[in-house]
Amino acid sequence: MSEKENKNSPTPKKNKYSSYWIFGILIVMFFALTALGGGEGMGDPNVVSQTRLNDYLRNGDVSKVLVISNKREAKIFLTPEAESKAVHQKRNSGPSFMKPSQAAADYRVKFGDQQNFENDLKEVITEANVSTEIAYDQEVSMFDKIIPFLPILLIVGIWIFIMRRMSAGSGGGPGGQIFNIGKSKAKLFDEKTDIKTSFKDVAGLEGAKEEIQEIVDFLKNPEKYTSLGGKIPKGALLVGQPGTGKTLLAKAVAGEAKVPFFSLSGSDFVEMFVGVGASRVRDLFKQAKEKAPAIIFIDEIDAIGRARGKSNFSGSNDERENTLNQLLTEMDGFGTNTNVIVLAATNRADVLDKALMRAGRFDRQIYVDLPDVRERKEIFEVHLRPLKKVDGLDVEFLAKQTPGFSGADIANMCNEAALIAARKGNKAVEKQDFLDAVDRIVGGLEKKNKIITPDEKKAIAFHEAGHATVSWILEHAAPLVKVTIVPRGNSLGAAWYLPEERLIVRPEQMLDEMCAALGGRAAEDVIFNKISTGALSDLEKVTKQARMMVTVYGLSDKVGNLTYYDSTGQGDNGFTKPYSEKTAELIDKEISEIIEEQYKRAVNLLTENKDKLTQLANMLLDKEVIFKDDLVTIFGERPFGKKEEESEVVAE
Numbered sequence: 001m002s003e004k005e006n007k008n009s010p011t012p013k014k015n016k017y018s019s020y021w022i023f024g025i026l027i028v029m030f031f032a033l034t035a036l037g038g039g040e041g042m043g044d045p046n047v048v049s050q051t052r053l054n055d056y057l058r059n060g061d062v063s064k065v066l067v068i069s070n071k072r073e074a075k076i077f078l079t080p081e082a083e084s085k086a087v088h089q090k091r092n093s094g095p096s097f098m099k100p101s102q103a104a105a106d107y108r109v110k111f112g113d114q115q116n117f118e119n120d121l122k123e124v125i126t127e128a129n130v131s132t133e134i135a136y137d138q139e140v141s142m143f144d145k146i147i148p149f150l151p152i153l154l155i156v157g158i159w160i161f162i163m164r165r166m167s168a169g170s171g172g173g174p175g176g177q178i179f180n181i182g183k184s185k186a187k188l189f190d191e192k193t194d195i196k197t198s199f200k201d202v203a204g205l206e207g208a209k210e211e212i213q214e215i216v217d218f219l220k221n222p223e224k225y226t227s228l229g230g231k232i233p234k235g236a237l238l239v240g241q242p243g244t245g246k247t248l249l250a251k252a253v254a255g256e257a258k259v260p261f262f263s264l265s266g267s268d269f270v271e272m273f274v275g276v277g278a279s280r281v282r283d284l285f286k287q288a289k290e291k292a293p294a295i296i297f298i299d300e301i302d303a304i305g306r307a308r309g310k311s312n313f314s315g316s317n318d319e320r321e322n323t324l325n326q327l328l329t330e331m332d333g334f335g336t337n338t339n340v341i342v343l344a345a346t347n348r349a350d351v352l353d354k355a356l357m358r359a360g361r362f363d364r365q366i367y368v369d370l371p372d373v374r375e376r377k378e379i380f381e382v383h384l385r386p387l388k389k390v391d392g393l394d395v396e397f398l399a400k401q402t403p404g405f406s407g408a409d410i411a412n413m414c415n416e417a418a419l420i421a422a423r424k425g426n427k428a429v430e431k432q433d434f435l436d437a438v439d440r441i442v443g444g445l446e447k448k449n450k451i452i453t454p455d456e457k458k459a460i461a462f463h464e465a466g467h468a469t470v471s472w473i474l475e476h477a478a479p480l481v482k483v484t485i486v487p488r489g490n491s492l493g494a495a496w497y498l499p500e501e502r503l504i505v506r507p508e509q510m511l512d513e514m515c516a517a518l519g520g521r522a523a524e525d526v527i528f529n530k531i532s533t534g535a536l537s538d539l540e541k542v543t544k545q546a547r548m549m550v551t552v553y554g555l556s557d558k559v560g561n562l563t564y565y566d567s568t569g570q571g572d573n574g575f576t577k578p579y580s581e582k583t584a585e586l587i588d589k590e591i592s593e594i595i596e597e598q599y600k601r602a603v604n605l606l607t608e609n610k611d612k613l614t615q616l617a618n619m620l621l622d623k624e625v626i627f628k629d630d631l632v633t634i635f636g637e638r639p640f641g642k643k644e645e646e647s648e649v650v651a652e
Contacts, residue, residue: 046105050109050120056076056078057121058128061085062079063078063079064076066136066137067117069138074108074111074117076105088106122134203382204245205244205368212366215236216257234363236343237364238368241406244406247299250263250343254295262294264299265299265300266299277304277319277326281330282330285340292340294341297345299344301352302352307351307354349365371405376410381395387429388429390431393429409441416437417433418433420433420436447487460492461485462527462528462617467520468626469519474515475512477516478500480497480628481628482626483496483620484625517541522605523613526613559586564578619634
């Protein structure tokens with residue numbers, strides 16, 4: 001941008017004055033008036049006691065005593081002869097600007113009861129036989145005149161302050177909450193300046209991008225579709241696991257569509273006041289229709305879109321249901337405008353209301369799955385751009401090392417690798433830094449200073465060696481990448497495998513995986529004839545797998561081709577089971593038999609290869625970390641093929 005453009009461009013003027021200055025000045029004025037109008041301090045030489053006044057009266061020095069009734073105070077005026085006496089030279093007789101209507105008194109006397117003061121005064125005057133005048137008056141200072149108005153001024157000041165704060169937050173900020181409680185909190189993005197993300201910035205997600213690009217194309221070239229009688233989709237629902245890129249895809253739509261884009265979260269409709277959610281929905285669609293064609297993006301729509309219950313247990317008005325009803329009406333009601341497209345994202349599509357999911361509201365449900373190896377490579381290339389990496393970094397190797405990683409996980413891994421490289425003092429991010437980042441994310445932080453006894457370390461070594469041995473021998477178990485007995489996270493040891501990315505899983509594959517998971521406990525049983533609590537996570541994993549085999553996938557011969565899985569989530573109320581008690585016993589027995597059978601299988605495999613198991617465990621105790629090459633040295637190559645594939649994932 002040139003200097004001329006900088007000069008012409010409007011710069012926001014900062015407000016030099018703040019309302020807090022007004023309150024500060026008022027407080028200072030209050031204390032000043034208190035000090036000036038409230039009388040002098042205890043050290044004032046003009047204030048004398050009644051005994052001193054009686055002495056002055058007896059000496060004939062007082063010409064007049066002016067009693068101020070409303071202040072319990074008397075002003076003393078001296079005679080001209082007394083003013084020249086040395087005893088009265090210390091008094092301060094300057095003019096009082098706070099009391100301009102009265103002449104400045106020479107002394108003042110504070111009294112309690114006025115009647116007693118007058119009686120004592122008259123008695124002394126009579127005894128001294130002096131002609132001192134006694135007069136009465138009332139005195140009102142400027143401060144006394146202001147006091148009745150101070151509460152009103154304070155209330156008005158506070159009211160002005162509150163109103164200014166409210167008007168300052170009228171755009172949806174915290175100050176505007178009271179009068180704008182029913183207004184929409186959606187942020188409007190300018191299609192020309194605010195959004196810079198495009199579909200080029202979204203790696204992978206080819207299927208999702210293709211579907212959602214059609215909506216963008218319709219907004220750009222509506223005649224292409226309307227000429228054939230087609231109508232623009234009213235809504236698209238992005239469904240997928242956390243971190244798969246749903247919100248990023250919506251940002252790309254905002255950048256590509258070149259139309260007004262309203263973005264907000266489902267929780268923005270929720271408020272403690274009744275009727276606020278429905279009011280915000282109405283205001284949101286009103287704003288969108290005024291700027292039509294426009295796009296509304298509601299992130300985490302399950303906050304308001306959950307299925308409505310058949311009965312209201314609370315016995316009161318359900319604010320969330322009212323908000324959902326209003327949203328349903330606005331999306332496809334009696335007077336719906338078709339120029340507003342609603343995009344929404346959620347990872348809990350199973351809990352959404354059926355009325356919200358029907359055609360005419362969300363015409364398209366776009367599933368954003370976890371990326372496969374090819375898509376992970378594209379995502380890596382996006383996140384590796386800002387990193388200073390070594391030349392010739394194998395991106396395909398990194399993609400194969402991260403099965404099951406989402407886009408957010410890959411972004412986190414790249415950042416973690418850069419931090420690890422900086423911690424080591426490297427000039428560029430290397431391949432090993434990425435492998436360390438995977439270990440850090442999956443397994444947790446290494447705890448090399450954790451105190452472990454030699455017996456415990458030996459048990460951990462044989463446990464991990466048991467996993468590695470069984471997984472190496474079995475055909476369908478995931479190939480090993482790395483084994484360590486260094487404590488990491490909550491585990492005392494860990495083994496990394498490279499699972500095959502399967503779309504369908506057969507029973508023999510699941511059984512081999514269960515057998516490999518039980519290899520740790522089986523190794524402890526074979527070597528020490530004892531078992532320990534170290535197999536907790538393994539037992540949890542195999543129990544879930546066995547239960548899924550029996551109750552979900554119908555892979556049990558005894559239970560048969562039945563599934564008790566409810567994809568709609570309607571039957572998951574926890575009060576009843578979809579099977580009888582007899583069937584429950586059969587399911588429990590079948591799960592136990594499957595697990596025990598695989599445990600015996602693991603024990604037999606390790607008994608047959610006990611010498612190799614011992615050799616591998618001793619190598620672990622010596623090196624603490626071993627890789628695939630070490631297993632090849634002990635066991636030889638795996639006899640199940642896939643040699644070319646496995647050779648590509650050797651960890652260094």
